[in-house]
Amino acid sequence: MSKTWDVIIIGGGPAGATAAATLRQSGRSVLVLEKSKFPRFHIGESLLPYNRAIFDELGVWPKIQAAGFMVKRGAQFWMGNGLLHTRLDFSRGSFTEFPESLQVERAKFDDILLRHAESLGAEVQEEALVTEHRIEKDRVTVKFRAKDGTDHEVQAAFLMDASGLGNFTANRENLRDYYPGHKKIAIFGHYSGVQMPAGEEEGDILIIRRENSWFWMIPLENNKTSVGLVLDQADFKALKQDPQQVFDDAVLSTRAVQERMINAQVITQGHVLTDFSYTNRKLVSPRLVRVGDASGFIDPIFSSGVMLAMSSAQQGAHVVHAAIAAGKSLTFAMKRYEWTTRRHVSRFWMFIEKFYTKHFAQLFFHPNNRFRMVCAINCTLAGRTRPSFATWWRLRLFFALVWIQKRYPLAKPIKIR
Numbered sequence: 001m002s003k004t005w006d007v008i009i010i011g012g013g014p015a016g017a018t019a020a021a022t023l024r025q026s027g028r029s030v031l032v033l034e035k036s037k038f039p040r041f042h043i044g045e046s047l048l049p050y051n052r053a054i055f056d057e058l059g060v061w062p063k064i065q066a067a068g069f070m071v072k073r074g075a076q077f078w079m080g081n082g083l084l085h086t087r088l089d090f091s092r093g094s095f096t097e098f099p100e101s102l103q104v105e106r107a108k109f110d111d112i113l114l115r116h117a118e119s120l121g122a123e124v125q126e127e128a129l130v131t132e133h134r135i136e137k138d139r140v141t142v143k144f145r146a147k148d149g150t151d152h153e154v155q156a157a158f159l160m161d162a163s164g165l166g167n168f169t170a171n172r173e174n175l176r177d178y179y180p181g182h183k184k185i186a187i188f189g190h191y192s193g194v195q196m197p198a199g200e201e202e203g204d205i206l207i208i209r210r211e212n213s214w215f216w217m218i219p220l221e222n223n224k225t226s227v228g229l230v231l232d233q234a235d236f237k238a239l240k241q242d243p244q245q246v247f248d249d250a251v252l253s254t255r256a257v258q259e260r261m262i263n264a265q266v267i268t269q270g271h272v273l274t275d276f277s278y279t280n281r282k283l284v285s286p287r288l289v290r291v292g293d294a295s296g297f298i299d300p301i302f303s304s305g306v307m308l309a310m311s312s313a314q315q316g317a318h319v320v321h322a323a324i325a326a327g328k329s330l331t332f333a334m335k336r337y338e339w340t341t342r343r344h345v346s347r348f349w350m351f352i353e354k355f356y357t358k359h360f361a362q363l364f365f366h367p368n369n370r371f372r373m374v375c376a377i378n379c380t381l382a383g384r385t386r387p388s389f390a391t392w393w394r395l396r397l398f399f400a401l402v403w404i405q406k407r408y409p410l411a412k413p414i415k416i417r
């Protein structure tokens, strides 16, 4: 490949495909290097309503709609004992602009996004493992190994790292920091015959809170349900059991899950992921922008991953396009991209951090829509990362009440088990 590209992108997941499509919309030449052959399995199946705005901007919505994914209208949060639950219905969010979202098999969904980027003119090389990158004053050079084992070198004006948790460039620069207290492990699988909500609530994601861990249950097409357990790595190690045993025991001791899994049949199980909550100290440097999970990942509890990955990739592509147009390697807009990306993540982080505390749960599971506070929470958890003033002050009020609840209980105590 002797051609020099405007942009090389490492990774063809939702972030890489979004960046590629956005750059093509601006007329840039793009090469995507993806180590797997799509469609490939990936966890992360529950999308957020605000994803829709990005689908529309990319022009991919008709293709996604035609794929027939399960419609998600709400998110249900349950106590492990099955006695208490609360539901966010996105159509009743009052500030929430998009009433519904989707539950997707990622293999199919990611493939649609990558093929869409290709249809806009991005060159996609699959089974191409990036092994090295070098940033020079006037270009970037990337080395990759093709399927047949041969090594290749390609060059571009800019590099976008969308390598997901592989975190390719930041790992090479040792930029990764973990969130203290958030070293988690996820154990998950796909099952058929799980009893999930029906009628109006069909398609809802269920999040089931245990003492210091939680389950997700995500309904997919064809009677398939994704079920996963997230717990502290330290707790997992203390159990000294293999992951599937830990998962099975947790199902049996969590009534809200166990009752739904009575007739469940295994499709695949025993998948494990660790060390997924982290941040990188730098998201941009000359000729390099990190997007999606390669910029950092928080925690899957509120299903924010794909939405944040696609929105950072879209913003990242805009600033890269502008930098190339201006003939610069590092711009103010790139720095601003870094701040904005961190701010968007922080909208979810304030919920995630508190979700693991009892005083937050006491208020969250006894929702009081006074001043339309629950509507503001609904809107944020639907994926609106730029809050209006109306939602901003309501969220402040909610978190002030969480602070008070810790010191002077306002809401009733809750029982998890």
Ligand SMILES: Cc1cc2nc3c(=O)[nH]c(=O)nc-3n(C[C@H](O)[C@H](O)[C@H](O)COP(=O)(O)OP(=O)(O)OC[C@H]3O[C@@H](n4cnc5c(N)ncnc54)[C@H](O)[C@@H]3O)c2cc1C
Pocket (backbone or CB within 6 Å): 010, 011, 012, 013, 014, 015, 016, 033, 034, 035, 036, 042, 043, 044, 045, 046, 047, 048, 128, 129, 130, 131, 162, 163, 164, 165, 166, 167, 168, 186, 228, 273, 276, 291, 292, 293, 294, 297, 300, 303, 304, 305, 306, 307, 309
């Ligand atoms: C347990 C768990 C549950 C989750 N659940 C949800 C959920 O319900 N909803 C949600 O929205 N999000 C969820 N997420 C997060 C979501 O999966 C990610 O945020 C999302 O996949 C990020 O997209 P991405 O494109 O940045 O990365 P990825 O989707 O991981 O794509 C990165 C791509 O880069 C490729 N790559 C990596 N290294 C190289 C290399 N050296 N050379 C070439 N290619 C390379 C990989 O093969 C991969 O295809 C979850 C995450 C975890 C850990």
